[in-house]
Amino acid sequence: xxxxxxxxxxxxxxxxxxxxxxxxxxxxxxxxxxxxxxxxxxxxxxxxxxxxxxxxxxxxxxxxxxxxxxxxxxxxxxxxxxxxxxxxxxxxxxxxxxxxxxxxxxxxxxxxx
Amino acid sequence: xxxxxxxxxxxxxxxxxxxxxxxxxxxxxxxxxxxxxxxxxxxxxxxxxxxxxxxxxxxxxxxxxxxxxxxxxxxxxxxxxxxxxxxxxxxxxxxxxxxxxxxxxxxxxxxx
Numbered sequence: 001x002x003x004x005x006x007x008x009x010x011x012x013x014x015x016x017x018x019x020x021x022x023x024x025x026x027x028x029x030x031x032x033x034x035x036x037x038x039x040x041x042x043x044x045x046x047x048x049x050x051x052x053x054x055x056x057x058x059x060x061x062x063x064x065x066x067x068x069x070x071x072x073x074x075x076x077x078x079x080x081x082x083x084x085x086x087x088x089x090x091x092x093x094x095x096x097x098x099x100x101x102x103x104x105x106x107x108x109x110x111x112x113x
Numbered sequence: 114x115x116x117x118x119x120x121x122x123x124x125x126x127x128x129x130x131x132x133x134x135x136x137x138x139x140x141x142x143x144x145x146x147x148x149x150x151x152x153x154x155x156x157x158x159x160x161x162x163x164x165x166x167x168x169x170x171x172x173x174x175x176x177x178x179x180x181x182x183x184x185x186x187x188x189x190x191x192x193x194x195x196x197x198x199x200x201x202x203x204x205x206x207x208x209x210x211x212x213x214x215x216x217x218x219x220x221x222x223x224x225x
Contacts, residue, residue, distance in 0.1 A: 004155075009153075034213070036216075041218070041221075042218055042219075043117070043204060043206075043216035043217050043218040043219055044156070044204070044206075044216040045216070046213055046214075046215075049213060090155050090156070092155075096211055097208075097211050097212050097213055098144060098208050098210075098211055098212065098213075098214065099144060099146040099161065099206045099207075099208045099213070099214025100146065100158055100161055100169065101156075101158065101214075102158070103155030103156050103157070104155050105153070105154050105155050106153075106154070106155050
């Protein structure tokens with residue numbers, strides 16, 4: 001079955017601390033992987049995507065993610081979190097770059113001052 | 114270009130009533146997608162269009178749900194005989210062919 005698992009429902013980090021959000025996927029074909037962010041009452045904004053090439057991809061707002069095929073993982077990282085990063089983060093997988101995606105259940109990030 | 118626009122932003126309806134939502138995609142985006150997101154969950158794919166053709170429908174899309182995209186521009190999603198379980202955020206997204214999707218802000222439906 002095709003699925004995306006985000007093991008952490010809620011994470012709290014201190015402002016300035018580093019962040020890693022976990023994502024594991026199960027997908028039969030070559031996966032196209034995405035991370036989206038959603039602020040309260042808002043739609044989803046694409047942070048970054050991976051489909052080939054360098055397994056470490058850079059995104060917007062200082063985020064990066066690393067694709068590890070052997071672990072079926074695509075974890076999101078940021079070296080130093082800002083209070084404005086507090087939001088819900090979704091990992092997703094699809095058959096191509098388009099919008100037919102399978103999403104994880106999300107990780108809510110809280111940032112302590 | 115102001116992005117993907119969804120109307121209304123909020124809708125409260127009584128159980129059994131019909132509701133219709135509208136999505137205006139980014140101009141010249143060939144593909145348009147509908148998702149449903151319930152509280153505490155990620156978005157779930159419902160259906161998508163390429164131009165005016167509806168190419169795929171999820172099993173989540175019961176026969177009470179219907180989507181259209183006349184002339185390949187805006188799209189509507191209608192829910193007939195609403196049930197409390199239909200309460201959710203309905204998200205629309207659009208993309209060029211084989212490129213990443215841009216999401217609207219969604220329509221929050223509450224069925225009372």
